[in-house]
Amino acid sequence: MEKQVTAETAAHRHPTYEVEPLILNRWSPRSYKETEVPEEVLFSVFEAARWAPSANNEQPWRFIIARTKADREAFHSFIFPGNLAWCQKAPVLAVILSKKTTAKGEQSRAHAFDAGAAWAFLALQAESKGLATHAMGGFDRDKAREMLRVPNEFELHAVVSIGYRDRAEALPEAYREREKPSDRRPLAESLFEGEFGRPTLQG
Numbered sequence: 041m042e043k044q045v046t047a048e049t050a051a052h053r054h055p056t057y058e059v060e061p062l063i064l065n066r067w068s069p070r071s072y073k074e075t076e077v078p079e080e081v082l083f084s085v086f087e088a089a090r091w092a093p094s095a096n097n098e099q100p101w102r103f104i105i106a107r108t109k110a111d112r113e114a115f116h117s118f119i120f121p122g123n124l125a126w127c128q129k130a131p132v133l134a135v136i137l138s139k140k141t142t143a144k145g146e147q148s149r150a151h152a153f154d155a156g157a158a159w160a161f162l163a164l165q166a167e168s169k170g171l172a173t174h175a176m177g178g179f180d181r182d183k184a185r186e187m188l189r190v191p192n193e194f195e196l197h198a199v200v201s202i203g204y205r206d207r208a209e210a211l212p213e214a215y216r217e218r219e220k221p222s223d224r225r226p227l228a229e230s231l232f233e234g235e236f237g238r239p240t241l242q243g
């Protein structure tokens with residue numbers, strides 16, 4: 041567990057209330073080293089996702105990883121150019137899916153919510169292991185579904201890059217400026233009390 045916010049985080053992120061450093065230290069960089077991720081470390085990231093909560097404990101999430109050259113090249117073919125330009129060096133890519141139907145065969149209301157929880161757990165575990173992650177919605181879902189042979193009852197949510205960070209200077213120039221932790225809007229714009237849109241009583 042990370043005990044402190046990094047200097048980089050402290051320079052860009054100023055929480056109003058106390059938050060676990062691990063949560064603040066996670067952000068989505070684009071510059072990756074080509075260094076392989078040891079299997080034990082990589083699988084611990086998905087182990088964390090496994091322990092996410094889900095409606096009826098149905099665990100609708102699925103993950104397809106690509107870490108060999110051939111698998112990564114296949115993934116590259118369905119990632120949109122604006123993402124491919126930076127994620128090509130990442131040693132691991134993963135598609136996050138979830139099952140749209142429940143065990144009873146009904147439409148699930150919670151599958152996307154649950155997959156989001158799994159992604160968050162995954163990203164935090166990765167951060168705790170010194171790994172960076174970056175989710176991408178910018179990819180061709182139809183092509184990915186076909187290439188990865190994803191059954192129709194599964195929705196494709198995101199491709200995630202996983203690996204060790206490199207310097208901003210290693211990126212194509214257009215991406216360098218954005219290679220830093222982002223800020224957030226004030227909590228009061230997201231947190232209401234009593235009814236939608238009503239400010240909280242304090243703060």
Ligand SMILES: Cc1cc2nc3c(=O)[nH]c(=O)nc-3n(C[C@H](O)[C@H](O)[C@H](O)COP(=O)(O)O)c2cc1C
Nearest residue numbers: 066067068069123174175176177178197198221222
């Ligand atoms: C579902 C999802 C889709 C995203 N798609 C993209 C994308 O296609 N390209 C990209 O560069 N970043 C993408 N992002 C990254 C977000 O822009 C990023 O998480 C957000 O700006 C907050 O920054 P942080 O993760 O560094 O804290 C995506 C993130 C999520 C969760």
